[in-house]
Amino acid sequence: MDIDTGSQSSAMNKGSGTQSIERAARILREIASFSVHGLRLSDLATQLKLERPTIHRILSCLVREGLVMQHPQTRRYLLGHGLYELGLTAATQFKLQAICEPSLKRLAQSTGDIAFLTIRSDSDAISIARAEGGEPVTVPAIQIGVHRPLGVGAGSLALLMLLPDDEISRICHANAKRLFTYGGLSVPSLLKIVKHSQDVGYATHDSSLIPGLSGVGTVIRDSAGAPLAALSVTALAGSLSQARQQELVSLLRTESREIQNLVHQANLDISDLRGRV
Structure with a gap:
């Protein structure tokens, strides 16, 4: 029986993409829960039970997109200006x-x-x-x-x-x-x-x-x-x-x-x- 490796690869990529989105959403919600003081990378890894490299990769992307920011002194992660702007748009x-x-x-x-x-x-x-x-x-x-x-x-x-x-x-x-x-x-x-x-x-x-x-x-x-x-x-x-x-x-x-x-x-x-x- 022939195996459609193209379809398998597409399905795997789709699953991986969905998983990344879900993890990014969990990270944003967790940071929002500590929005006054922010969270360290190690805090997020512990609380979400994810590997630090995985957390860091997603955080880096969220920072680039303006959805998360990192405090220059404490290095804690906080919600970014991009979410505020999106919120203003959604509020209407x-x-x-x-x-x-x-x-x-x-x-x-x-x-x-x-x-x-x-x-x-x-x-x-x-x-x-x-x-x-x-x-x-x-x-x-x-x-x-x-x-x-x-x-x-x-x-x-x-x-x-x-x-x-x-x-x-x-x-x-x-x-x-x-x-x-x-x-x-x-x-x-x-x-x-x-x-x-x-x-x-x-x-x-x-x-x-x-x-x-x-x-x-x-x-x-x-x-x-x-x-x-x-x-x-x-x-x-x-x-x-x-x-x-x-x-x-x-x-x-x-x-x-x-x-x-x-x-x-x-x-x-x-x-x-x-x-x-």
């Missing part, structure tokens, strides 16, 4: 931020605190918009576009607490090393915060989650009823009284209902955030 396709902007402004003005719109990205959360009711705040952990472990922050916590218990546990353990950078947060302590939020029916945390900050969050559902994003309010306080929490929850739920009505009218669902192939 998504309606959620525009739909939520009036609600964020109303929440910030009525509370005097910071209102956030947060989405999930696999085991992370990303705040994609915010409005401030007082003086500008520059705490790195709550900046727009920063990847945080899912559960860190009121909106992020609101998205995590609705997942099945086994999925919550898996995500928390997968993020264990990163959790420690948030005031020494551990998996057991985060799971305790999740359980408390589930018991009261809304996401709530004090400064044990993010030092110096407290927050309350609720989920926004898409046109099919699935969690689409989270709306939250963060205060520069060590804790919030029960009365204050209830006041914020009432405001958040009112705005969440308003957003959900607009989402339903726009027929927006979670696939509009994750993209379609």
Whole structure:
């Protein structure tokens, strides 16, 4: 029987190309998860379980394309300007931020605190918009576009607490090393915060989650009823009284209902955030 070596070679090249793309995507996501401080080549090799030459080859290509950059002093890898430019282009396709902007402004003005719109990205959360009711705040952990472990922050916590218990546990353990950078947060302590939020029916945390900050969050559902994003309010306080929490929850739920009505009218669902192939 004749063997079509040309077809075999084509299939192998196609598989190899797909594998390289998948590895590049994993590298970008991993760097994004540590976007504030960046990662060393050795960190990436360990965390992704890939050989250092393989990681270096892909990183070199990503740097040339402007998708990754290397800090000149620390030699750590960070996301590059190319991704920022692509993100600005892609942002025009998504309606959620525009739909939520009036609600964020109303929440910030009525509370005097910071209102956030947060989405999930696999085991992370990303705040994609915010409005401030007082003086500008520059705490790195709550900046727009920063990847945080899912559960860190009121909106992020609101998205995590609705997942099945086994999925919550898996995500928390997968993020264990990163959790420690948030005031020494551990998996057991985060799971305790999740359980408390589930018991009261809304996401709530004090400064044990993010030092110096407290927050309350609720989920926004898409046109099919699935969690689409989270709306939250963060205060520069060590804790919030029960009365204050209830006041914020009432405001958040009112705005969440308003957003959900607009989402339903726009027929927006979670696939509009994750993209379609």
